[in-house]
Amino acid sequence: MDSAQLAGMWIAAFLTLIVYSYLIGRNPLFRFAQHLFLGTAIGYAVLIVLQRFLAPEAMRAVVPGPGSDPVSRAMTVLGLLWGILLFAWMYRPIRWLVSWPLAIAFGVGSALAVGGALMGTLIPQVGATLLPLRGAGAADNLITVAIVLLGLLGLFFTVRREGVLGKALGGVARLGRWSLLVALGAFLGARAISLLNAVVERLEFLGQWLGTILP
Amino acid sequence: MIVCPKCRALNPDGFLFCGRCGKPLREEKEPGKEPEEIPSWLKELGEGLAAGPGPAIRAGGGEEPPPWLEEGPAEEKATPEGLPPWLAEEAAPAEEAAGELPPWLVEEGAPIEGPAAEEMGVAGPVVGPEEGAGAGLPPWLAEEAAPAEEGPAGEEMPVAGAPRPEEEEARAVPEEPVRAPEPWLEGLEEELPAWLAMAETEKREAEVFPSWPGAPEAAAERPTTPAEEAEIPAVTAEPVPSGAAGEAGLPAGWGQEAGQVAMEAETWEEGVGPPAEEAAEAAPAHVEEGGPGEEAGLPAVPTEGATPLPEVPHGEFPEVEVSAEEAGPAPWLPHVPEAEGERVPDWARALQPQESAQASFLEGLELPDWLRVEEERVEEVPAEPTLSWLERLGEEEEVKPAPVGTTARPPLPPLSPARRRAADLFAALVAAPEPVPQERPSPAPSLLKRFFRWLSGRWPGLFLLGVLLVGWVLPSSPPEIAQENWSVLERIDQVLRSTAGEDPPLVLVAFDWDLHRAGEMHPLGTALMRHLLRPIDPQRDPRKRPAVVAVSTTFQGGYIAQEVWESARDASGYEGVAYGTDFLNLAMRPGGESALRLLTSQPVSATFPVDHLFGQPVEYYALGKRLGRLEGIDLLVVMAGEESKAVAWLEQVRSRYPHLPCVLIAPAELRPVLEPYMQARGISPDGALWGLRAAFEYEDWLNRMSGIVVHRDLPLEKRLNVLAVAQLGLVALVVLGNLLPLGGGMEGSGR
Numbered sequence: 001m002d003s004a005q006l007a008g009m010w011i012a013a014f015l016t017l018i019v020y021s022y023l024i025g026r027n028p029l030f031r032f033a034q035h036l037f038l039g040t041a042i043g044y045a046v047l048i049v050l051q052r053f054l055a056p057e058a059m060r061a062v063v064p065g066p067g068s069d070p071v072s073r074a075m076t077v078l079g080l081l082w083g084i085l086l087f088a089w090m091y092r093p094i095r096w097l098v099s100w101p102l103a104i105a106f107g108v109g110s111a112l113a114v115g116g117a118l119m120g121t122l123i124p125q126v127g128a129t130l131l132p133l134r135g136a137g138a139a140d141n142l143i144t145v146a147i148v149l150l151g152l153l154g155l156f157f158t159v160r161r162e163g164v165l166g167k168a169l170g171g172v173a174r175l176g177r178w179s180l181l182v183a184l185g186a187f188l189g190a191r192a193i194s195l196l197n198a199v200v201e202r203l204e205f206l207g208q209w210l211g212t213i214l215p
Numbered sequence: 216m217i218v219c220p221k222c223r224a225l226n227p228d229g230f231l232f233c234g235r236c237g238k239p240l241r242e243e244k245e246p247g248k249e250p251e252e253i254p255s256w257l258k259e260l261g262e263g264l265a266a267g268p269g270p271a272i273r274a275g276g277g278e279e280p281p282p283w284l285e286e287g288p289a290e291e292k293a294t295p296e297g298l299p300p301w302l303a304e305e306a307a308p309a310e311e312a313a314g315e316l317p318p319w320l321v322e323e324g325a326p327i328e329g330p331a332a333e334e335m336g337v338a339g340p341v342v343g344p345e346e347g348a349g350a351g352l353p354p355w356l357a358e359e360a361a362p363a364e365e366g367p368a369g370e371e372m373p374v375a376g377a378p379r380p381e382e383e384e385a386r387a388v389p390e391e392p393v394r395a396p397e398p399w400l401e402g403l404e405e406e407l408p409a410w411l412a413m414a415e416t417e418k419r420e421a422e423v424f425p426s427w428p429g430a431p432e433a434a435a436e437r438p439t440t441p442a443e444e445a446e447i448p449a450v451t452a453e454p455v456p457s458g459a460a461g462e463a464g465l466p467a468g469w470g471q472e473a474g475q476v477a478m479e480a481e482t483w484e485e486g487v488g489p490p491a492e493e494a495a496e497a498a499p500a501h502v503e504e505g506g507p508g509e510e511a512g513l514p515a516v517p518t519e520g521a522t523p524l525p526e527v528p529h530g531e532f533p534e535v536e537v538s539a540e541e542a543g544p545a546p547w548l549p550h551v552p553e554a555e556g557e558r559v560p561d562w563a564r565a566l567q568p569q570e571s572a573q574a575s576f577l578e579g580l581e582l583p584d585w586l587r588v589e590e591e592r593v594e595e596v597p598a599e600p601t602l603s604w605l606e607r608l609g610e611e612e613e614v615k616p617a618p619v620g621t622t623a624r625p626p627l628p629p630l631s632p633a634r635r636r637a638a639d640l641f642a643a644l645v646a647a648p649e650p651v652p653q654e655r656p657s658p659a660p661s662l663l664k665r666f667f668r669w670l671s672g673r674w675p676g677l678f679l680l681g682v683l684l685v686g687w688v689l690p691s692s693p694p695e696i697a698q699e700n701w702s703v704l705e706r707i708d709q710v711l712r713s714t715a716g717e718d719p720p721l722v723l724v725a726f727d728w729d730l731h732r733a734g735e736m737h738p739l740g741t742a743l744m745r746h747l748l749r750p751i752d753p754q755r756d757p758r759k760r761p762a763v764v765a766v767s768t769t770f771q772g773g774y775i776a777q778e779v780w781e782s783a784r785d786a787s788g789y790e791g792v793a794y795g796t797d798f799l800n801l802a803m804r805p806g807g808e809s810a811l812r813l814l815t816s817q818p819v820s821a822t823f824p825v826d827h828l829f830g831q832p833v834e835y836y837a838l839g840k841r842l843g844r845l846e847g848i849d850l851l852v853v854m855a856g857e858e859s860k861a862v863a864w865l866e867q868v869r870s871r872y873p874h875l876p877c878v879l880i881a882p883a884e885l886r887p888v889l890e891p892y893m894q895a896r897g898i899s900p901d902g903a904l905w906g907l908r909a910a911f912e913y914e915d916w917l918n919r920m921s922g923i924v925v926h927r928d929l930p931l932e933k934r935l936n937v938l939a940v941a942q943l944g945l946v947a948l949v950v951l952g953n954l955l956p957l958g959g960g961m962e963g964s965g966r
Binding site (some may be wrong): 023041044045048049051052053056057065072108109112113116117119121122124125127128183186187189190191192193194196197198199201202203204208 | 603623673676679683687731732733734735770771773774802803804805808809821824825827830832861862863865867869870882883884885886887888891892894895896897898899904907932934937938941942
C-alpha cells in the first residue's frame with residue numbers, strides 16, 4: 001500500500017468515525033462531515049458534467065471534426081442554447097424564457113416515463129399475473145394470482161360493507177390489506193438488512209484500518 | 216317609570232328588562248305616568264329619576280322607595296324652594312307665563328283648516344267651537360271630560376280656547392268621527408290617546424314651522440319690522456293674548472282666516488275667556504310645558520276656541536294646580552328634594568349617569584331631534600337669542616364638555632368586609648417580592664448513573680452493535696451456491712464462450728449505483744470484472760479476453776467503474792489487460808431515461824462520446840472503434856443500485872432489445888421490488904444476482920470453475936455470518952419491542 005492509499009485510508013477512517021459520532025449526539029464534527037460530503041458530491045458532479053460531457057459536446061459542435069454530421073452538430077448547438085436559456089432565471093425581464101427549455105425537459109421526461117411505464121411495466125406485469133393454474137408451478141401461480149386479487153380488493157372501497165356480500169367483501173379486503181402489509185414488511189426488512197450490510201462493510205474497513213496501526 | 220307587565224314592579228326609564236323578574240319591559244308602561252314617546256326634556260328629567268330610586272325599584276320593593284315616589288307626583292306640591300334654577304326661572308309672573316304660551320295654545324281660537332284640518336278629519340273649512348270641542352277628543356277622552364268638567368281645573372281651562380258653556384255642546388257630539396286615523400295607528404287608537412296618536416302628523420307640521428317664539432321679553436322689546444311682519448303668519452300677526460307668542464310664524468294654512476280668528480279670539484278673551492293669569496294657573500303642568508311638547512308629539516289643539524284642553528283623567532296625568540306665585544316645574548316631574556336626595560345611598564349616586572357621558576355616548580347615533588340631549592340641541596341653536604322659552608331653558612342647562620382624558624371617575628361602591636379582606640390580601644401579594652426558587656443542594660449524579668442514563672436512550676443501537684460483534688467472533692460456515700445463481704453464472708460464461716469470430720465478445724456493463732451501495736455492489740462488481748476479464752480459453756489463447764465497456768447514468772458511476780477495473784487489473788492472473796483495448800470507461804451521461812433512450816437509437820459512441828479516465832473521444836481507443844449500436848453488444852450487464860435505475864434500463868433498453876442477453880445485478884433489498892419485472896415477458900432479464908450472498912457465490916463459483924481467487928481471507932464469508940446473526944438480533948429486537956408493552960399492561964400499550 002503506497003502512501004497515497006494509506007493517506008486515503010486514514011482520511012476515510014476518520015470521516016467514518018466522525019459520521020458514527022452522531023450516535024453519541026449531534027456535534028460540529030458531524031456537521032463538518034455532512035457538509036464535506038455534500039460539497040464533494042456536488043463539486044464532483046459539476047466537474048464530471050463539464051469535463052466529460054458539456055465541454056466535449058461543445059467542442060464537437062463548434063470545431064467540426066472529420067466526418068462530423070452537420071445535422072448532429074446543429075442539434076448539439078441548439079441543445080446547448082436551449083440549456084443556456086435556463087440561466088435567464090437570474091434576470092427578471094427575460095425570466096419567461098426559462099419556460100421553453102423547462103417545457104421541453106418536462107415534456108420529454110413525461111413522455112418517456114409514461115411510455116416506458118406503460119409498455120415496459122404496466123402491460124408486462126399485468127401479463128405476468130395472468131398465470132396458468134394448471135401444470136407445473138400451479139400452486140405458485142395460484143398463490144400469486146390470489147394475492148394479486150386480494151391486494152386489489154383491499155383497495156376496493158366502492159361497495160358498502162353491509163349485507164352478506166358486503167361483509168364477505170370486507171373480510172376479503174381485510175385479507176388483502178394484510179397481504180399488502182406483509183409485502184411492506186418485507187420491503188422494510190430488506191431495507192434494514194441492506195443498511196446492516198453497509199454497517200458491516202464499514203466495520204470491516206475500520207478493522208482493516210486498525211490492522212495498519214496495530215502491530 | 217315602566218311597569219313590568221308580569222310582576223307589576225316599577226322600573227326606571229331605560230330599563231329594558233324588569234329588575235325583579237327579568238321580563239322585557241317594552242310591552243307595557245305605567246299608565247298615566249308617561250306617554251310612550253317621551254320628549255327629550257322629559258327624558259332628561261327622567262334620567263335623574265332613573266338614577267335615584269333605581270336600586271330600590273330593581274330590588275322589587277325590597278327596599279323602601281323614596282318618599283317622593285311613594286307620595287306620587289300628583290299629590291306633591293311644587294315648592295319654589297325646591298326648584299332648580301332652570302325651573303325657578305320658569306316660575307315667572309302670570310303675564311310672562313301667559314306670554315310664553317306656545318302658539319298652539321294661542322291659536323286655539325283658530326279654525327281647523329288646510330292640511331291640518333284634513334289630517335284631523337274635520338269636515339268643513341271652519342269649525343265652530345261647539346263642533347270642534349268634540350272633534351279633537353277621542354271617545355275615551357270625551358268620556359273623561361265629564362268628571363273633569365266639575366273640577367276646578369276643568370273650569371279653569373280657558374287657555375285652551377274653549378269656553379266652558381261650549382264644552383257641554385262638545386261633549387254632546389263625542390262620537391262623531393272627525394278624522395281618519397293614520398294607518399299605523401290602526402289598532403292602537405284604543406290604547407293611545409288621540410293627541411299622542413297625532414304626534415306624527417304634528418311632527419311633520421312642525422318641520423315647516425319656524426322656531427318657537429322667542430323670549431317674550433325680547434319680543435316685547437324689539438319692534439316688529441315690516442319684513443318680519445310679512446313673515447309672520449296671519450294667525451299670529453294679530454295681537455293675541457299671549458303677546459308675541461306667535462311671532463315665529465305658523466303654517467300658512469292655519470293663518471288664512473287670521474283676521475277672523477283674531478277677532479274671534481279677542482271676542483273670546485274679552486267675553487268668555489279668563490285672564491291670562493288664570494289661564495296660567497289653570498293649565499296643568501304638562502300643558503304649560505306643552506310648547507316643546509307639540510314638537511315632540513304632544514297634543515296640538517287644532518282649532519282656536521273650538522277644542523278645549525282635554526280633561527286629564529287622574530290615571531293619566533297628575534293634577535297639579537299651578538298658581539302664579541307657585542309657578543315652578545311640574546310637580547310630577549322627577550324632582551328629588553334635597554332632604555330626599557340625601558337619603559340616596561352613595562352607590563346610587565355613583566351609578567347616576569353623567570350628562571357629558573351621555574352626550575358622547577349618543578353622539579354617533581341617528582336620533583330624532585327630540586331625543587337629542589340638551590347639549591346637542593344647544594349646538595343647533597343659532598347665535599341669535601331665540602324667543603323660545605324652551606330654548607332658553609336649554610341655555611340654562613348648558614353642559615360643559617368634559618375635558619379630554621380627564622373624565623371623572625365615578626366613586627367606587629363600598630366594599631363588603633369579605634371583599635375588602637380579599638383586596639387587602641391581593642394588595643399584600645402584589646406588594647410582596649417575588650419568591651425566588653431556591654435550588655436544593657443535590658449531589659451530582661455519579662459517572663455510572665450518567666453512563667446508564669446515556670445508555671438507556673441508545674440501547675437498540677448498542678444491542679445491534681453487540682450482535683454484530685458476536686457474529687464476527689462466531690465461526691462461519693460457507694454457504695452453498697444457489698441453483699438460480701449458478702444458472703446465471705453459467706449463462707454469463709456461456710455467452711462469453713459462444714461468441715464466434717475473431718473479435719472477442721463485447722460486454723456492456725452499466726455501473727448505475729452509488730457508493731452507499733458499495734457494501735453489496737462492490738463485491739459483485741469485483742467478481743463480475745474478474746469473470747469478464749479472464750481469458751476465454753487460457754490454454755488456446757491466453758490473450759483473448761472479452762472487451763468490457765463501462766457506462767453509467769450516475770455521477771459516481773465512472774469513478775466506481777474505474778476503481779473496480781483497477782482492482783481487477785492489479786490482481787494476479789490479469790497481467791496484460793490494457794485500458795482502451797480490454798476495458799473502456801465511458802463515464803456517465805446525464806439525462807437518465809432520455810439518455811438510455813438515445814442509447815437505443817444511436818451508436819454507443821454517440822451517447823457516450825468520451826472516456827472517463829482521459830476525456831478522449833471514444834474513437835481514440837481501439838475498443839471505441841468497435842462500438843456501434845446495441846445490436847453489436849454480446850452481453851448487457853446492468854448493475855443498478857436503485858429501483859428506478861433498474862426499471863429504466865429494463866423499460867427503455869431491454870424492451871427494445873429483448874433478444875439481447877441481459878443480466879441484472881442489484882442489492883438484495885431490491886429483490887422484492889424488482890421481482891415482478893423478473894416475471895414480465897419482454898423486459899425480464901435472463902438472470903439476476905442479488906446482494907452479498909450472490910457476490911460470495913460468484914467468488915466461490917469463479918474459484919471452482921476457473922481457479923480465480925478474489926479474496927483469500929474470505930471476508931465475504933465472515934460478513935455473511937455477521938449479517939445472519941444481525942438478522943436474528945433484529946428479529947429478536949422487533950419481537951422484544953412488541954412484547955415489552957404487552958408485559959407492562961395496557962398502560963404501556965395504550966400510549
